[in-house]
Amino acid sequence: MIYVTHRLNEVFRIAQRVTVFRDGANAGMFSVAETDMKRLVAAIVGPKHAALQAKANAVEGTVGPADTATCPPASAAASASNTPALNMSCVCNDRLHDVDLNVEQGEIHGLAGLIGSGRTEILQTIFGLRAVESGTIAIGGKARSQLRPADAIKLGVALVPEDRHLEGLVLDHSIERNLTLPRLPQFSRWGWLRNQAAVSQAKSAMQELSVKAPGASTPVRFLSGGNQQKVVFAKWNHPRPRLLLLDEPTVGVDVGAREEIYGVIHQAARDGTGVLVVSSDLDELLRLCNRISIVADGRTVNTVARASLANAEALHHLLQLSRSSIESREGTPHGAHHGAQAT
Known part of the structure; x- marks a missing residue:
């Protein structure tokens, strides 16, 4: 069975393996038992966004893609x-x-x-x-x-x-x-x-x-x-x-x-x-x-x-x-x- 979804929780619930596609290309293949949400999201968003997010986090002290514990401060x-x-x-x-x-x-x-x-x-x-x-x-x-x-x-x-x-x-x-x-x-x-x-x-x-x-x-x-x-x-x-x-x-x-x-x-x-x-x-x-x-x-x-x-x-x-x-x-x-x- 091939199951296509944007809901990543479903992947961890029903799948054994997961393949990530980004911009029409294979961006990674993982065993569900050996990966986690953070790694999967990183493969989906790609290195360009990850680098920009890391830079923004360093400047503002904001959170990364997999962390919702803290919101960004209001603008000056x-x-x-x-x-x-x-x-x-x-x-x-x-x-x-x-x-x-x-x-x-x-x-x-x-x-x-x-x-x-x-x-x-x-x-x-x-x-x-x-x-x-x-x-x-x-x-x-x-x-x-x-x-x-x-x-x-x-x-x-x-x-x-x-x-x-x-x-x-x-x-x-x-x-x-x-x-x-x-x-x-x-x-x-x-x-x-x-x-x-x-x-x-x-x-x-x-x-x-x-x-x-x-x-x-x-x-x-x-x-x-x-x-x-x-x-x-x-x-x-x-x-x-x-x-x-x-x-x-x-x-x-x-x-x-x-x-x-x-x-x-x-x-x-x-x-x-x-x-x-x-x-x-x-x-x-x-x-x-x-x-x-x-x-x-x-x-x-x-x-x-x-x-x-x-x-x-x-x-x-x-x-x-x-x-x-x-x-x-x-x-x-x-x-x-x-x-x-x-x-």
Whole structure:
């Protein structure tokens, strides 16, 4: 039996031998009984990424690919200005109820919650995809009671949506065309697209984010999931956004692409961008974030420092407490929501 998977835990559970492929070539063959997760991940991500990760760890004291015990420190840019990248005050709409949220410059801030808790709706509201009924949203100190996506983009807000196929990319368009979509005025003159400038920017972005494709004219539908996701990130990379909204940023990508995406997120924070990330992977939140806010029933009910959470079980416990609190307030018996689960 040949079993292909991105879920490495499955390899150790069911396989006797494992072969790693990277960039179309055999990158290693191992006996499962004689290897471990760290060695397997190293073979998948390759020596180039491992060297970059080691350099970053030496400079910042951050953790390596297989270690989620410590998150990176917030950027020094956070202390360079007292103006937060994002401030939400008593924001309400059809899904949110008095949401208060603050994201500093250079901070990676996580949103954790149960399915249907309102995590994605918070990002959609900030980006102007959902109307604000009351309350204010301030981006870089500029307060707005209403936002449209065009307004959010002008203020320096970028969104990497949960479903890249439906919301993040035009699959039949080339890499170059997808990268120009959010900033058409930047690449246009008198109503005409400046093709040379668009191609040049696309090639630069592909090199910077290690997008593997024959060229900038390649339709994105022919790329792997990881490379498609890197194109979504690349759309917002020049100039750097003031606030980067990430909804499940590594869903459906392999471990190598995941490590590269983590590098992109960390670099954005080091450059002073405030990052707000939703993830169903609790270990991912613990690895990336400086602070994590618990979301329940369209509310931010608690915000904790990453340093106060020992492991994913501690974060999962907070999620369950938030669920119990909401059920108690609404008079719903514990466990009655059969469709709810920790994410």
